Amino acid sequence: MCLSIPARIVSINGKMAEVSAGGSIFKAGLHMIENAKPGDYILLHAGFAIQKISEKEAVETLRIIEEMNNAMNDTP
Amino acid sequence: MDEIITLNQGSGGRLTHQLIEDVFRKYFGMPEPLTDSAIITEAGGTIAFTTDSYVVDPIFFPGGNIGKLAVCGTVNDLAVSGAVPKYLSAAFIIEEGLPLKDLLTIVQTMATEAKKAGVKIITGDTKVVEKGKCDRLFITTSGTGILDPSREHISSGKNIKPGDRIIINGPVGNHALAVLGARNKLSFSTSITSDCSSLNELINKVMMKSTGILFMRDLTRGGLATVLNELAGIIKLGIMVDEDSVPVDEPVRGLCEMLGFDPLYLANEGKLVIVTGSSEAQKVLDIMRSDTLGKQAAIIGEVVPDKRNLVTLHTSIGGKRILDMPSGTQLPRIC
């Protein structure tokens, strides 16, 4: 039930959107998202977009891990 | 003829004969006269014999229909035991009100598929039941074929030992999700099509061009995980599977993530696993990849010593877990 996956907005019609995840198209309610546009990635849960995914933060997470790893391996 | 199937056509009288004549005998090419039993004269040998019922819902889905399943499924059961499939029977239970054109499409598909597989449908039965007493159409096919005694060990896997390799002919999960997609058109749409196909030609190629095939089984309900667990139980050894090696089409992966399914447990109708010795494995792989139905064939694991006969999965992130038998229905009525 926590099942929520990142999906890309393909098209928007009023408050409903068609989103694509792994090649399948799902319907998503955009009632809880502001300023959504095609190309945005959202978290799809139980038929609703519950949050936008931040590309910036997504990349940042992986960068921080890399940095930490380098720091830990540099420390004698 | 009427446009829908009615109870009268199932009552055994003139209308039944007309239905059989115009639909079944016409497309299955049964010889005249139609007798109570088909009589087969074959050179003596060991006979393989199998039966299966098909109740898939819906009866039409991307990549096939219930008729295609009914022929391929039974052909495959014969072929994976090493037998050459020869004859099928087909029994139909039709729900009153089924459009005739649907029945015709399905029967024509069966005839086409049978021809492709080199089998003949030589006997059958037709019943029509009241509305609500069966879900549009149920089909039962039985099949028989000749089994060379030198291949008898293939069903039992009794010559398998640790180190032997496990090969699959292609990606898993397509059939289950194609049927689910056809059932849930409103919730989501997908491009996934069923992998329903007759595997006897592929199997024949493998058997002709290599020796040392130790086991074969086709995947249906319960998916890859079920067959591997069954195998482990039969040979009383363990199996190690490399998750990354198991082919899964991208759309199948995506839909599984979304719906919370594991592709290793999903039904297939055109997949089999083959067990062969480690030295033979690459050769078998190459033979399979030269066939349309084996283009994505892959070595997915190996047999290992294990007193508990468990199937262990090396996960895609480098972890390990047990891949158990599925419990209950993940998806109802997909074949």
Added chain:
Amino acid sequence: MKYIDEYRDKKVISKLADMISKSVSQDYTFMEVCGGHTNAIHRFGISSLIPDCIRLISGPGCPVCVTGRSYIDKAVKCSQQDDTIIATFGDLIRVPGSASSLEKERSIGADVRIVLSALEALETARLNPGKKVVFLGIGFETTAPGTAVVMKMAETEGVDNFFLLNAHKVMPPAMEAIIRDGVNIDGFICPGHVAAITGSGIFNFIPEKYGLGCAVTGFEPVDLMQSILMLILQKNDNAPKVEIQYNRAVTETGNVLAKRNLSEVFEPGDAYWRGFGVIPDSGMKLRKKYKKLDAENLISAVVSENEDDAACICGEILRGVKSPSSCPLFGTVCVPENPTGACMVSMEGTCNTWFRYKLNG
């Protein structure tokens, strides 16, 4: 798949495993309170990648599992009414009530339909004006806003045959109940999708009041491993705080629009949690304006608070006190095909997960 594949990268996982093993200096016990986390941990074999001194335990994170038996009894009673359609998420169908289950009712003629969304339930009501449609609203703060949106739509459009049988709950009071219960935990792997809605601020009381660490976590292997590392370092430094690991979806304030929808339709109320009893302010109650859509209006008072089989220890499992292998019924009497307690029914339930991944063996 974007935002999934990068977070399952073997090389990144390997680096995190390395950092974790270099950072441990004592024993650690971390609890997750989300069925999605329970499943992810076992599906990917996370435990096989971390040292034995780290113990991961499951809490009451499965909304189906913590829902009391009386809720199922009410749902069953609704399904037995004339001209009534039950619209439900899949997992609830097989949960045993006192005498029956929705699956059993369906097999004897009740109209019980699985939906993937509250929107589908509302659409069912629009398409069947002559029938009553009862939507079974279970789930935490991730799922409840969707229900709230649909309740507003039903009210505005005047879809008067749409009803909600409500069992929505909120997480933090249950987490507090576990801490106060004295369960030995060093930190929480906090539910990332709950926090996507509520904001990470809802967990602030945990380090502030109880000195335990929190990592608000995503659902991919990289997320879980990074959170475990964060919690280890917090414990090592004796610096408990709420850290957002899942920052690509979680902020401190969360989804303001979703929260507004929630508070328009629901207000805090007491709720019964299997394994805990009634926890004050842990549930969502329909506000007065929406009470006419309450499915409880359709049925007379329902019998039992009568809970599980005496031998079933789902309650203790949900509180993280015992594990499934200590249950006398686990794997023998109680199996997924024939579950005794809710923890075995739901795919996210601890017992179901343990059974499927053969963790006792």
